Amino acid sequence: MTTQEPMQPVLEPDAVPTSPATVLPTRSRTPLAPQVRRTTKRMSRNDIYMLLGAGASSLATTMLLFGRLTPLSGGLGFIVVGFGIFLATYAVLVSLTEDRPAVVDKVMSVLLASAAVVAFCALFSVIIFTLWRGRSALMHSNFYAQDLSRTGPLDPLSMGGITHAIVGTLLMTTLALIITVPLGVACSVFLNETHGKTAALVRTVVTAMTALPSILAGLFIFATWILILGFERSGLAASIAMSIMMLPIIIRSADVVLRLVPGNLREASSALGASQWRTVWHVVLPTARSGLTTAVILGVARGVGETAPVLLTAGFTSTMNLDPTKGPMVSLPLAAFELVRSPQPTQIARGFATAAVLMVLVLVLFTLARVMGGRPAGRLSKRQTRKAAERSKGDSQRIGDRRPSAAQHTPVPSTLEAST
Amino acid sequence: MLDTTTLPDLGETAAPDGGPAPRPLKARRNRGDRIFFGGVTLSGLVVLSIMVAVGLFLAIQASQALRSTGLSFLTTSEWQPDRGKFGIASVLLGTVLIALVAVSIALPISMATALFITEVAPTWLRSSLVALVDLMAAVPSVVYGLWGLFLLEGQLIPVSRWVNTFFGWLPFFKVVGADPNSPLSSASVYTASAFIAGVVVAMMVMPIQCVVMREVFSQVPVGEREGAFALGSTRWGMVRVVSIPFGRGGIIGGTMLGLGRALGETIAVLLIISPRFDINFHVLEAGGNSVSSLIALRYSEASGFGLSALMAAGLALFAVTLVVNFTASWFVARSRSGAGSEA
Structure with a gap:
């Protein structure tokens, strides 16, 4: 209401309408409700609860599906089906409180994040798998100190190295x-x-x-x-x-x-x-x-x-x-x-x-x-900065040492005076 | 009179023909500079000549084999140079199939990862994620190959079987000799396929694509980004209407750069695939081939003519990667992110 008031200027009854003047809106008597500060944080507590809830629900549903209700099996299938159910549950949960663009936004954010998780999991699996399969040979110190010249393929890992x-x-x-x-x-x-x-x-x-x-x-x-x-x-x-x-x-x-x-x-x-x-x-x-x-x-x-x-x-x-x-x-x-x-x-x-x-x-x-x-x-790095400072100190010292003699050789002011 | 600056009197001393003669801007180089320029020019020419020599040598050596077969080099699928029957139809097809599988798996993951790093991830996490992607690009290909051969193959065979069972009616996913209805059918028809090799190559291609795309997405003008937010867009809405159109050149360029890398990959493919020399479109089926693994397999037993044939195959591969890479850099250079735009 308060924003509407300036449109119809409130005039005193006996005031003479002269030139159009700026009129301040009258404040409403009733105090406004205290404003709630909007969070600009990326994740609200509600979001986290929704993610956790969708996760728990999808885990339970998938476990029920695999082995109990349907003849599904396999580790990779479990993950794929579970992820699908998780996305659907999450979308439904979000749609309870938000409109459609917000639902799409949340679901896409989860999709992007999970693609990144897949990529980095693959990287870690490469690193860990290689270390794990090689661990038996990596444990032996001779692996780093010998070559394979006297080691046949059937010799134990305590012989030979790379x-x-x-x-x-x-x-x-x-x-x-x-x-x-x-x-x-x-x-x-x-x-x-x-x-x-x-x-x-x-x-x-x-x-x-x-x-x-x-x-x-x-x-x-x-x-x-x-x-x-x-x-x-x-x-x-x-x-x-x-x-x-x-x-x-x-x-x-x-x-x-x-x-x-x-x-x-x-x-x-x-x-x-x-x-x-x-x-x-x-x-x-x-x-x-x-x-x-x-x-x-x-x-x-x-x-x-x-x-x-x-x-x-x-x-x-x-x-x-x-x-x-x-x-x-x-x-x-x-x-x-x-x-x-x-x-x-x-x-x-x-x-x-x-x-x-x-x-x-x-x-x-x-x-x-x-x-x-x-x-x-x-x-520059810290060390380089220190070195540069030392060099410049040395330079200034060198110049300082040479200055008296230099001044004797080139008496600058006198030449200027002579020229004019 | 001492502290006034007097300007030189230009008016009277000007040349009679209307103005001072233009100063020559070309500086004369002193001896040090001449030696220096001689040196760097020499090194530039050495690099140039090495690179041209590699290309020319391959072309000259390959020409012997190419002359003897002519155009049938492109259509023959066997590889028996000593009997005069050889061509790159099957190996080039195999290379392209592996690269396509790799790119189609890597593209969504790399694009989503790039978008995650630039748009979604919290700021404190970003630099470490960038480092991880770079690290992924630095892991040697033989390590990826071992991982694919010993870990991934076992995991992927059920996937192959599943895809074949439900999508086997598509010619692409058909597997000759597999019976989806029999639960006891052997898994060996699915091993060592172009699909498995492609998944491993995807691991190597993904970081390359991701680096280029992230670079482009991070250059999206802040003004446009905030404009979209100010108009009430959600984050995904902003990404859809601002980031992705802005980075289109980088997305295409990065994808093609990854494709070029996938085409040339040797060791991972050599470890995984079992070679076969017939036209085979079925990506899930056992066996396949690629130009670089063919070279790695056959170089040692090749006669002079066989080597020439291998060089011809290598040259064909090089021609393909060259086209792909130049197209990629053309797309990147042409994209809006290449030119400076208002921030």
Whole structure:
């Protein structure tokens, strides 16, 4: 009612109607009901009760359906039927108090959340299953300290291990890094610092090469390096194949990182008179350091886990081989792949344990990448900030030491006076 | 007089033909710069030549096999290069079937996960969910392969059986040799199928798609988002009319990127599938093939000509993934999220 009142101005009976004036609405005598603050929280207590109720009801109904009322069976079927009943019950519960769009909203939210739960459950099941199946081999310390040269498929798990594969992976990855890091970073600098037709062409070709199936990188090296040039299968051949696969990945992500370096930093450096290579070396690359590290680590994580190129180029061995140029060498994924193809349960357990070691290695690399790449370009870590502060302190001291002598050599005010 | 700034007198010293000659903007590079540019250009050219060499070499090697078979390479389904009868009809079909199964399973899950992370999940949970998705992309494919072979296959055979029993009348889900009415029928007709391989590959494809989609959904302009809320929309309503149309390019692009990855997957497929060389549309039926697992199986026993045939198959696969990837990046670049829009 109060909002209606200004429409008909309340005038005093004996007031002369002059010009239209602003009239304040009269307040109603009765006090308004105290306003309830609306919750902006995403989940109210009522929502949680509804979810719990729908869950309990669906669980009970499904248990009743399975085995009692209908001849349904199976774990996966139980989950699917239970989920369907849960959704229906939840929709009915929500529709008791809400209108249709709200019901759709709630049901869709539950659907989205459950898809995410399915995805993450699958991930955890992969991790836990691998660790679980490999646990019997992972328990033995000899697994990390011996190779398989004197261990047959029937030998117990207290003999033999995968040192040769660990060493092989480390050697191959190091070699691949020696090839890809300088080449990849230099190439991404090339893509970012020159803007000609060549750079555009290189960028297109590199983008195309990210589509190269990894087995083709292996097949290429197998056909050229091993069949045509006549080298034997070796760790070196495998690391070249890995490099061909990793290069496009590293270049692409380093290119993106370098493009994120703020332009005003480059311009400031140029304005201070630095030449372009000094700008790149002292400004662009240090600024993008954490991003570049991430790019390399992600490339390595991809390369370490890749089996197909190594399968074609490295050969398979069960003995330790420290020379990447001669003789077959085995990597962790390849060892896992070959071991699980054996029918012996001990070999399968070794295969799973190898996969678990590989997975842990990749997880460590990945965590490193997250820790280093968590910061945007130019933001320094605590240690870097401290170092920069020390450097700048040193600089100011150096300048302070030189100032008296510098003042003697260039008496600035006097020259100014002389010129005018 | 000391503290006034005097401007240089430009009027009198200007060139007689109407103004000062334009300053050359091209800087002369000093020696350090020339060495530096020489170096990076060299590395760019080295990368270019390596990549072109891979492509050219594959093409040249493959041409020997392609010349001998001609167009029948695309239609033959056998693989006996030493007898001169080989073609990629069945392997390419198998590859595409596995990839399609993978993408059709991964697409709803990855899109829902991406939407969950950007729209539904509480803020404190978001960064860890993002890290988990990235982690999923980093798990080596051989680990997924082992998981699929030893855990998933047993779980999926009842699913295959169920689908075949109730949807077996669809040509896609038919299984030759399976009798849905007999409860004692062997499960072996359902093992090592394109469906099971596809589910495992879906696990690898899902995070790739999810990363791209999440990136796009997180760029939805706040103004449009809040506009939808201000007009009284629910959260799902906002997602339906704002987020999904905005991210359409990213959804399509991410899906295709995942498809490209699924087409090239080797080890997981090699572990799971049992190879067969006939045209087989039945995804639930035992056996299948893919180009990359064919290469991994046959490279060692191949003669020179057989290797050339394998390269031709690899080249065909590369051509397909190349088209798929370029289409994907075209879609991503063309989407609205690529261009800056008001926040």
